[in-house]
Amino acid sequence: MEVKFLRFVMIKSVYVLAIINIFFTYQLFSSNNEENFLLGTKYGFSVLYTNNFQAVDMRQLPSVWDSIPRTASGSSNGFNVGAFYEYRMTDRTSFLLRGFLNYNIAQIEGTVPEEVISNGLPAEFNVLHKIKSDLSSIKFEPLIRYRLFKEFSLFGGFNAGLRFSQMFEHKKTLLGEQGIFFKDGSQIITGLDKNIEGKLGIQASLVVGFGYDIPVNFNGQYLICPEIMMETGYSDIASRLTWDMNSVRFGISLKYSENPTIKYEIKEIRRNRDSVRIVNIERADIKKEFLEKGRTFITSDTILTEKYRIITNTLNRVDTLFYPTKSVIKDISISERLDNGKVDLSCLKVYAMASDGSIEYPKKELYIEEYHSTNIKPLLNYVFFDESSSKLSSRYNLLNEFKARRFRLEDLSNLSTLDTYYHLLNIIGKRLQVFANATIKVTGYNAGIGEEKENLELSKKRANVIKDYFVNIWKIEPERIMVEWKNLPERASNMNDADGVEENRRVEINSDYWDILSPVIINDTLREVTPSQVRFYNNGGTCYNIDKWSLEVNQSGNSLIIFKGENKMPERLIWRLYEVNQTLPRNESPVTFKVQINDYYGNKIVSKEDTIKITIKTLQEKENGAADDKKIDKYSLILFDFDKSELNKENQKILDFINEKIKKSSKVLIEGFTDRMGDDTYNKNLSKRRAETVASKIKNTKNIIVEGKGENELMYNNELPEGRFYSRTVNITVETEIEK
Structure with missing residues (x-):
């Protein structure tokens, strides 16, 4: 095969690949169907079989006087073994760097007529020339991978290899009957053209090919990629000799993907719920209200996502509440029992619950003791976002420039753990000002489902919102903040659960500087309360006509905590004294509480005030005593x-x-x-x-x-x-x- 013909074949192959690329790209963009594909950085190793096609200009060999044909060709087999790293740049393109050991012993044969001795007389016979060279090398191959459709991809790039050996061998053998010899009397001559050596320099080739990623396991984290590559060489193999080589490689790559697109089977989830609606009807012929239950019927709703099918069966009922015509509107104390039964709060009781969660004490008394204490509040380095939103939630305490200048970490001492967390951005901003050499990395993620699936632009916006806050409010230099954006977090929560999906909509803030994200350590007075909770029970009131309700807890005229809501009042309200430390009573004055209810008729109903006894043992009392x-x-x-x-x-x-x-x-x-x-x-x-x-x-x-x-x-x-x-x-x- 002539050298020009081999290059012609390779160039035509590139043209064919380009045409196929255009065709599949058109098919992809003309289709309305969204196609899933596997994303993420990948690592792995490859094993490839190589078939090499070579050609040599025989006329350049000093031992050959003339050659017709001018070119000798041949083929050889070899193999490549190596490892690779693949980095995804966009949804369609990846950069792939492969390093491998290439084993290849090239051999070419050509027949040339030559004058020899036959039966003692000069004659012309064909002589077989064999040329052999060791082309084994270490190669590095940077490639660009372009995904045509699904996981079928086009590869293009080059490789550069460094040979191990300069070995070059040339021998010739007489082809003919017995009695024919070279002029030196032999039939085989070896060691020809010793002035020709294999080149040790860089050997470069152009590479094009195809590959297809096939998932091995359920979520596509492990893959097999069969591939075919064609390469044409652009470097001399031997000195003083035109020796061209082109190759076709077949093989497989085994891959591990760091962050694959998880493909789920559709799972069916069934849920049951009750929906009872009450219609109020005023009647003049009755003196006391009563409830008439309606007919029950069941409806079913189905929500289908790529991961699961949620079927919700709802038991529906419309009840009718008949009530007498109202003629007088007035404030009513709970001590006045209502004859018409609209509201009954006489059963309101207070229980104190021990910290082990299993004992309730009917006695309404709290014991508070003060201790010297060190309290560590760890910082969760995640900022969460609402669905499809890049706006910071109102839960987070966001400051303006003036308040940021006045912000002190000491001001967090009386806050609960969650309230301290809501100052996360301010804590990090303040610490970045203190530790001027520290840097952070801000990485935005999406939930990987619904409208957020593969929405890297949303991940990017979320990360930049955090960076802008540090730059604009806390005046942190932009170059100290590295921003990245990805799909699912590397340590993603369970995507089969709505809570897990919500947790994946976040930005993570990381730093190699420990002091930036270290816990908030507070040396303060610990006020420990026993029992650790107070439970307020409303177990029995038939409160169908409640418009608004509130339960307020006070001490010496100061409000400690307020519970409030609309419509039906919960059967139980919990005052968690261990969680919201700032609401603890500050002295031994009794704590009072009362309930206020506004009904739909304009009545305001207020319960009698009840009390909780408080006993406090202070640090000063303990220091002055002998205990x-x-x-x-x-x-x-x-x-x-x-x-x-x-x-x-x-x-x-x-x-x-x-x-x-x-x-x-x-x-x-x-x-x-x-x-x-x-x-x-x-x-x-x-x-x-x-x-x-x-x-x-x-x-x-x-x-x-x-x-x-x-x-x-x-x-x-x-x-x-x-x-x-x-x-x-x-x-x-x-x-x-x-x-x-």
């Missing part, structure tokens, strides 16, 4: 991955700090918690494993109690993604006696 005192330190570990109990490096640093504070006489209580996602029993065991993992790292004391609370005692509001993350926690309470 022993103790120091209570409270620490929390967060950012346990979903369904995991292993410690990450941030929690390990917190544990190192805690171990420095623990003495041999210290008593340590370790309590594990989870969020509401998943099975109750499984979550209780998971929380126990988390607590045991932490307990295994505690030093200096053996007085350790380990408990797994599971989701029976949710630490924070699990309607919010940040509340669920903070609930995946282990709380450590360390009690140490203070020596007098």
Whole structure:
């Protein structure tokens, strides 16, 4: 095969590939169907079989006087073994860098007529010339991969290799009958053209080809890619000799994808709910209201997503509430029982609940004791967004430039853990001002479902919103903030659960500088209350006509907490004294509470005021007395991955700090918690494993109690993604006696 013909074939192949590319691109953009494809950075290794086609200009060999034909050709087989890295630049294009070992012994044969000795006389016979060279090398191959449709892709690029050997061999053999010899009397001559050597320089080739990624497992994290590549060489193989080589490679690549597009089977979820609507009708012929139940009927709604089919069966009923004609509107005290039965709040009772979650005390009394304390509030480095939105939620405390200049970390001492978290951006902004050499990375993500699926532009906007806040409000230099945007987070929450989908709509802030995201450590007075909750019960009131209701708790005229709402009042309201520390009573004056209800008729109904007794033991009283005192330190570990109990490096640093504070006489209580996602029993065991993992790292004391609370005692509001993350926690309470 002539060299020009081989190059002609390669050039035509490039043209054919270009035409195929245009055709499939047109088909892709003319189709209205969305196609799934696998994304993410990939790693792997390749094994390829190589078929090499070569041609040599025989006239350039010193040992050949003349050659017709002028070119000798041949083929050889080899193989490539190597590894690669693939980085996705856009949804369709990727950059691929491959490094491999290329084994190839090239050999060419050509027949040339030559004058020899036959039976003692000069004669012309054909002589077979064999040329051999070792072309084995280490190659590096940068390629651009362009996805034509689904996972069928076009590759284009080049490779450059460094040869191991200069080996070049040339021998010739007589073809003919016996009695024919070269002029030196032999029939085979080796070691010809010793002035020709294989070149050790860079060997470069142009590469084009096709490949197709085939998922091996369910979510496409592992793949096999069969591929075919064609390459044409553009470097000399030997000195003083025109030797061209073109190759076709066949083989497979085994790949691992860091962040694949997860493909789910459609799962069916069935839900049942009740919908009861009440219609009010005024009648003059009755003296007391009564409820007439309507006919029950069932409706079914189906929502279909790419992951699951949700079927909701609703039991519907429309009841009718008949009430007598109202003639007088007045304020009514709860002490005046209503004859028409509109509202009955006489059963309102107050219970105090112990911190273990299992005991209720009818006696309305709270005992508060003050202790010296160190409190660690960990920072969750995630900022969550509403669906399809890049606007910061109103839950986060956002400052203007004037307030940012006045912001002090010390002002966070009286805030709860979640309220401290809502200052996350301000804490990081302040610390970036203090640690001028620190940098951060802001990465935006989307939920990977519905309108957010593959919406990298939304991920980018979310990340830039965070960066703009640091730059515009906190005056942080833009070059100190690196911004990235991706689809799903690397440690994504469960996409089969609505809570998990909500948690994936976020921005993550990371820094190699520990002080930027380190916990908020507060040395303060701990005010511990027993019992830790007060429950307000409304168990029996038939409150069909409530428009608005409120329950207010006061001390000495100051409001401690207010519960309020519309329509039916809940049967139970909980005042969580351990969670909102700032609402604790500040002195021993009785705490009072009362309920106010406004009904649809204009009545305002106010209950009689009831009281809760308060007893406080202050630090000063303990210091002035002879009683022993103790120091209570409270620490929390967060950012346990979903369904995991292993410690990450941030929690390990917190544990190192805690171990420095623990003495041999210290008593340590370790309590594990989870969020509401998943099975109750499984979550209780998971929380126990988390607590045991932490307990295994505690030093200096053996007085350790380990408990797994599971989701029976949710630490924070699990309607919010940040509340669920903070609930995946282990709380450590360390009690140490203070020596007098």
